[in-house]
Amino acid sequence: xxxxxxxxxxxxAQAFIDAGGSAINSYPGTPSTQxxxxxIKSKEAREKGVVANWCANEKTAxxxxxxxxxxxxxxxxxxxxxxxxxxxxxxxxxxxxxxxGVLIVVADDPSMFSSQDEQDSRYYGHWAMIPMLxxxxxxxxxxxxxxxxxxxxxLGTPVLFRIPTRLAHSRAGVERRAPLAQNPISFPKDASSFxxxxxxxxxxxxxLIDKQPAFELASSTSGNNRYYEGxxxxxxxxxxxxxxxxxxxxxxDGNCPYPVVKITQYPLPSAMLGRLYDECAELLVLEDxxxxxxxxxxxxxxxxxxxxGRLDETIRRDGEMNAEKIAKALHREVPQGxxxxxxxxxxxxxxxxxxxxxxxxxxxxxxxAKYEHGKVFGDIGCYTLxxxxxxxxxxxxxxxxxxxxxxxxxAGVFPSCAVIGDGTFGHxxxxxxxxxxxxxxxxxxxxxxxxxxxxxxxxxxxxxxxxRRICEGLGVAPEHIRDIIPLPKNHAENVRIIxxxxxxxxxxxxxxxxxxxxxxxxxxxxxx
Amino acid sequence: xxxxxxxxxVGGDGIVSVxxxxxxxxxxVNLYLKQSEIHGMSQRGGSVFSHLRLxxxxxxxxxxxxGRADIILSSEPMEALRYxxxxxxxxxxxxxxxxxxxxxxxxxxxxxxxxxxxxGKRVVLNANELAxxxxxxxxxxxxxxxxxxxxxxxxxxxxxxxxxxxRKGEAVVxxxxxxxxxxxxxxx
Numbered sequence: 001x002x003x004x005x006x007x008x009x010x011x012x013a014q015a016f017i018d019a020g021g022s023a024i025n026s027y028p029g030t031p032s033t034q035x036x037x038x039x040i041k042s043k044e045a046r047e048k049g050v051v052a053n054w055c056a057n058e059k060t061a062x063x064x065x066x067x068x069x070x071x072x073x074x075x076x077x078x079x080x081x082x083x084x085x086x087x088x089x090x091x092x093x094x095x096x097x098x099x100x101g102v103l104i105v106v107a108d109d110p111s112m113f114s115s116q117d118e119q120d121s122r123y124y125g126h127w128a129m130i131p132m133l134x135x136x137x138x139x140x141x142x143x144x145x146x147x148x149x150x151x152x153x154x155l156g157t158p159v160l161f162r163i164p165t166r167l168a169h170s171r172a173g174v175e176r177r178a179p180l181a182q183n184p185i186s187f188p189k190d191a192s193s194f195x196x197x198x199x200x201x202x203x204x205x206x207x208l209i210d211k212q213p214a215f216e217l218a219s220s221t222s223g224n225n226r227y228y229e230g231x232x233x234x235x236x237x238x239x240x241x242x243x244x245x246x247x248x249x250x251x252x253d254g255n256c257p258y259p260v261v262k263i264t265q266y267p268l269p270s271a272m273l274g275r276l277y278d279e280c281a282e283l284l285v286l287e288d289x290x291x292x293x294x295x296x297x298x299x300x301x302x303x304x305x306x307x308x309g310r311l312d313e314t315i316r317r318d319g320e321m322n323a324e325k326i327a328k329a330l331h332r333e334v335p336q337g338x339x340x341x342x343x344x345x346x347x348x349x350x351x352x353x354x355x356x357x358x359x360x361x362x363x364x365x366x367x368x369a370k371y372e373h374g375k376v377f378g379d380i381g382c383y384t385l386x387x388x389x390x391x392x393x394x395x396x397x398x399x400x401x402x403x404x405x406x407x408x409x410x411a412g413v414f415p416s417c418a419v420i421g422d423g424t425f426g427h428x429x430x431x432x433x434x435x436x437x438x439x440x441x442x443x444x445x446x447x448x449x450x451x452x453x454x455x456x457x458x459x460x461x462x463x464x465x466x467x468r469r470i471c472e473g474l475g476v477a478p479e480h481i482r483d484i485i486p487l488p489k490n491h492a493e494n495v496r497i498i499x500x501x502x503x504x505x506x507x508x509x510x511x512x513x514x515x516x517x518x519x520x521x522x523x524x525x526x527x528x
Numbered sequence: 529x530x531x532x533x534x535x536x537x538v539g540g541d542g543i544v545s546v547x548x549x550x551x552x553x554x555x556x557v558n559l560y561l562k563q564s565e566i567h568g569m570s571q572r573g574g575s576v577f578s579h580l581r582l583x584x585x586x587x588x589x590x591x592x593x594x595g596r597a598d599i600i601l602s603s604e605p606m607e608a609l610r611y612x613x614x615x616x617x618x619x620x621x622x623x624x625x626x627x628x629x630x631x632x633x634x635x636x637x638x639x640x641x642x643x644x645x646x647x648g649k650r651v652v653l654n655a656n657e658l659a660x661x662x663x664x665x666x667x668x669x670x671x672x673x674x675x676x677x678x679x680x681x682x683x684x685x686x687x688x689x690x691x692x693x694x695r696k697g698e699a700v701v702x703x704x705x706x707x708x709x710x711x712x713x714x715x716x
Contacts, residue, residue, distance in 0.1 A: 005555050113566060170564035170579075170590035173555055245588040254588060323593040335595030337615035341643040343635045344609045347538065349574035350630070 006174045008167035011138045012078075012105060013038035015145030020180035022073035023051035025064040027427065028456035029080030030114040031168035032107035036078050037459070048182070054453075056462040057398070057427040058083035062090045062104065069101045069158075070194060072186030074149050078105040081121050086398065086428070088124070091158075095128035096204050097194055098156040098211070101183065103148045105161040107168045110288050110320035114165075114455075116380070116395065118318065120289035122240075125160035125266060129208055131215045132160040132266040133224070134241035138172040140224075140264060146177065147222065155214055164288045166320065167242050212267070220269040227272050230259035235330075236280030238263060238273065240293055242321070243286040249323040250332060268296060277305060284329060285309035288321040350385060356514035357383045359486035360448055361391035363494040363512075364417070367502060374415040374502075377404040379429075381421040382455045382516075383448055392419055399428030406432065406441040415502045417444045423453035426463030430470060436507045437475040444501050444508045447471075448486075450516035458519050471509045480504055486512040529559070529584045531679055532592040534611045536577040537603030538628045542667040546601070547578040549671060552688035553680050554582045564590045573630055575607055582679070601674050603655070603667055604628040605640045612647075620649035622674050622715075624666055626656040651715050658714060664707035672711025682712060 006014060013035045016024060026036040039045050039052040051068075055061035058079045068075035077087075084091060084106050094102060106124075109115040125132040133148050135141040141163065148159045192200045219225055230236075237256070239247050240263045248254035261276050263269075277283060277297070282305055285294040294309040308314040314329050315321070327334045351358050361383075368374045378384055378392030379401035386392045394404060401418035409416035420429045425447050436443055447467055453459040463470060471481050482501060484494045494512070501508035533550070537543040544565050554561045565578040579591045594613045600621045602608035608623040615621065623644060627637055644650060651673055655666035662669075675682050686705060693701045 003555065005551055005561075166564055166590045169566065170562055171551060172562050172587075172590075173560070242590070245590065249589040249593060253585065322591060323589050327593075335593070335616070336613060337595045337597070337619070338612040338647075340612055341609050343639045343643055344606055345631065345633050345635055347573075347575040347607075347631055349539065352540075352573060353630075 003173045003175050005171050006138060007034055007169055007171050008138050008141050008163055009034035009107070009169070010038045011142040011174045012145055012161070012163070013042070014174070014176065015142040016076050016103075017042060017045045017048065017050060018177060018179040019146045019149050020074055020182045021050060021076055022182045023053075023065070023068045024076045024078070025051075025053050025055050025061040025068075026078040027055055027058045027061050027083055028453055028459045029083050029107070030456055031109060031165040032078045032080050032083075032105065033456045033459070034168070035105060037457070054459050054462070058087040059090060062087040062094070065102050065104075066090060066094050066097070066099055069099045070188065072101070073183045074101045076103045076105060078107070080115065081106055081108040081119050082115060082117065082397065084121055084124050091124065092128050093196060094158045095130045096196060096201060096208055098204065098208065099158045100153045100156050101149060102152060102158040103145065103161050104158055105163070108162060108164050108289055110164050116397065118289070120292055121160065121162050122266065122289065122292045125162070126292070128160070129212065130157050130160055131155070131218065132162055134162045134264050134266070135167065136242050136244045136262070136264055138167070138170070138174050141167065142174050142176070144224070144264070147224070151218060155211060155218065157211065157215070162241070164242060164320065166288070216267045216269065219265045219267055220271060222265055224265040225269045225272060226262045227275065228256065228260040228262065230257055232257040233259060233280045234282070236261070236276040236283050238276065238283060238285045238293055238297070240264075240287045240289070243288050246321050246323045246326050247286055250327050250330065263293060268293060273297065282306040282308065284314065286315065286321060286326060291317075348388065350388060351382060352517050354517040355382070356450055356486040356512065356517070357386060357448055358389070359488060359491065359494070360446065360512040361386045361389050363486070363491055363498055364419070364446065365389065365391050366495050367498045368415070368417070371415055373413065374417070375408055375413050376417045376419055377401040377408065379418070379420040379424050381424055383419060383421055386419065398424055399432055402429050402432035402443070402445055403435060405443045405445065406436045406439065409442050410439070414442065415444060416442065417446065417502075419446045419448060421454070422447060422449040422451070422463055422467060423461040425467065426461055430474065433471065433476070433507070433509075434474050441507060442505050444498070444510065446510045446512065449511050449513040450519070452516055452519050454516045454518065458516070458522065467511055476507050476509050480506065480508040482508070482510045484510060484512050486514050529582070529679055531582045531599065532597045532616070533580040533582070533599040533601060534577060534592060534597045534614050535580060535601045536575070536607045536611050537667075538607065538630065539573045539576045541603045541628065542665050543576065543603050544578055546667050546671045547580050549685060549688045549692060550580060550582075550678065550680065552691055553684040556687065557680060557684055559584060560587050562587050562590045575610060577611060599674060599677050601670055603670060605637070605644055606635065609640065609643050615647075618649070620651065620677055621647045622651040622670065622677070624655040624670060625652050626654055626666070653711065653714050655711065658710045659707055662703050662706035662710055664703040668704050668707035669711035669714075672708035673715045675708070675712050676715070682708075
């Protein structure tokens with residue numbers, strides 16, 4: 001079969017198409033975006049009638065997948081790790097229902113290359129008591145999508161599929177399998193299984209508990225978790241996902257002298273780990289993420305053999321795993337190139353030249369400079385880089401700009417401004433704005449409308465061309481919804497408009513509207 | 529055969545495209561490869577890098593460990609220095625001599641070049657100038673300069689350029705081919 005050069009993300013996408021996936025519903029988020037984007041752009045997927053959508057947020061996306069699964073078809077929802085927080089409600093309850101045919105792909109971001117935290121999604125899967133897959137390379141990522149759907153359909157459970165940034169955004173040759181047909185439409189045999197009334201939910205939760213041994217049996221027998229024999233039993237090593245590669249990188253041709261248990265499927269195979277524990281003097285646990293396996297092996301009592309890993313900082317607790325950290329933990333020589341010369345300065349990411357946000361921030365900064373205690377609550381997107389322009393005071397999570405501005409205003413902050421992009425406003429800004437209206441909060445909300453979701457590479461924005469109407473519908477007074485064009489030549493006028501709205505005691509919305517400069521250049525290029 | 533290559537530069541300068549071309553060629557000569565890159569927040573005009581690993585044996589890690597790179601290929605001189613800790617004892621730095629100045633405190637170029645000149649094996653060329661003559665981007669010239677060190681023949685890279693750029697038309701393909709040949713000739 002043909003070998004394709006694919007990112008880990010793309011391998012998952014191609015496998016989704018090949019494994020008879022019917023619908024992918026997602027919200028963009030680095031490093032997961034390229035999965036859904038690949039399916040959207042795939043001619044093959046289009047020809048097969050595969051549905052591929054960007055949704056308003058991760059919650060709406062996952063609920064759509066549960067709907068697809070209700071109709072008996074294979075569904076996928078992809079997101080970044082913090083997106084899993086947004087869809088925590090359908091995630092937990094899809095587990096109770098025992099939703100078949102749903103893969104939830106979550107891309108974690110150890111070292112926070114493009115994120116606000118490095119939460120490890122495996123805790124979510126554990127909490128929801130569902131099986132998880134954590135491939136160690138692109139080929140496994142491809143193959144495990146097929147396996148994940150089989151597992152999901154056979155055992156009646158959604159499956160969490162975890163990848164880190166380095167797998168999501170790394171290419172390798174991937175061999176394809178013969179494509180499967182999509183499932184025909186069918187409905188749940190037990191009509192009550194999708195109705196989580198307490199009486200049903202109690203029964204379904206019990207059934208989820210009763211499935212746990214089957215989940216572990218699958219982990220122990222699928223071949224995804226493997227015991228590698230080793231001659232030096234002074235140490236036994238447990239690896240999860242791509243940490244296996246970083247370990248093997250340290251040995252010529254991957255000939256590790258220590259016994260190794262390679263984990264790529266959860267729940268943990270306890271017999272396999274028990275054998276390693278019994279045979280070896282000490283254990284070292286290597287995970288690209290938080291100490292999820294390590295905590296389970298160690299337990300809070302930590303009685304028994306020495307277990308090393310992130311908890312005792314044998315491997316630094318924060319930051320991504322790498323071969324060097326493992327070399328150090330194994331007391332092996334760590335090669336080192338020349339140091340970075342002192343003359344080298346940082347080159348932090350910045351807003352692009354000609355970016356409309358720069359003009360919006362210049363105007364806002366001029367207004368805010370007149371107030372000693374004014375605060376600007378920021379949000380998630382390219383415009384978070386406004387921090388470097390001293391234009392925003394906070395960034396917490398998607399949508400928090402508007403709600404934090406409301407809370408701060410009610411606590412006495414004036415002026416209290418929110419800055420949020422059009423994509424983020426569609427994702428989770430609207431409900432917060434409704435709160436502001438209902439409580440008559442004294443806030444100025446700037447919705448920076450650049451026509452797309454820019455940070456993740458230009459996906460359509462769910463509120464596109466609807467922002468003014470949404471604000472009006474939520475109850476913002478039409479005369480306090482102000483459209484401005486963020487350009488240097490409009491600076492004085494824009495400053496005046498922002499000042500007027502700061503002076504108004506109530507909810508104001510200012511919509512600076514100009515297309516993202518990167519997107520504009522893309523379109524100009526296409527027209528050539 | 530094993531080549532660990534750090535490609536580095538500034539967000540948007542096309543260094544990831546170079547990685548793609550080499551990868552395409554490597555796959556065609558049946559080498560194993562892994563190529564990791566950076567997207568999202570860290571891309572916006574900031575320092576960017578891609579790790580490209582080629583080998584005739586299976587490759588484990590997606591990223592190159594420090595002190596092991598065979599080549600650092602940089603689209604501008606300060607970024608080449610930033611990744612020096614990755615350079616192996618026999619490694620070579622190939623860099624554009626033209627700085628990309630998008631920050632107020634960009635150091636004096638003389639000081640940067642003095643550090644570049646301390647590197648044992650180095651290839652320094654003005655890729656902007658050569659690229660202009662070919663109506664191509666400097667990254668393609670740099671790719672040409674790297675050819676003698678890649679362990680993949682020029683013909684295979686030319687095939688890859690056809691494969692990747694054919695859909696953009698003959699003019700783009702030819703400009704890119706001219707640029708890699710110019711880079712190759714300049715450093716032969």
